[in-house]
Amino acid sequence: MKKKKTSTNCECCGNYVYDDDYGYYVCEMDLDEDEMRLFIQGEFKSCPYFQYGDEYRIVRHQM
Template identity: 65%
Template sequence: MKKQGPLTSCDTCGNYVYDDDYGYYLCEADLDEDEMAAFLSNQRFVCPYYQTDDEYKIVRKQM
């Protein structure tokens, strides 16, 4: 059995941005058809494009 990584939440992802034109949040990651099907059908989907929404991460690395 393959060990899964930590579960991720779209709310804390850097790819999940607010679109002023549409008036709601959307994902900027380019999911292929299989990834989108897994996302829509499974509450425990582990996104391969998840990035923490932490703009200070680079700064802490430089210190």
């Protein structure tokens, strides 16, 4: 029986950024060993570091 891959919120997170040196997206937070394993496996469901990546939040605040 094949395990179903669960989705994460990383794609919407402000800490999930593209790294030009590596050529792929990485998490900017300092994850511990267990958190990193879950992140790499795509099973990091309830990340304590999640911040909604709303790049327009600063602009709306300045208005």
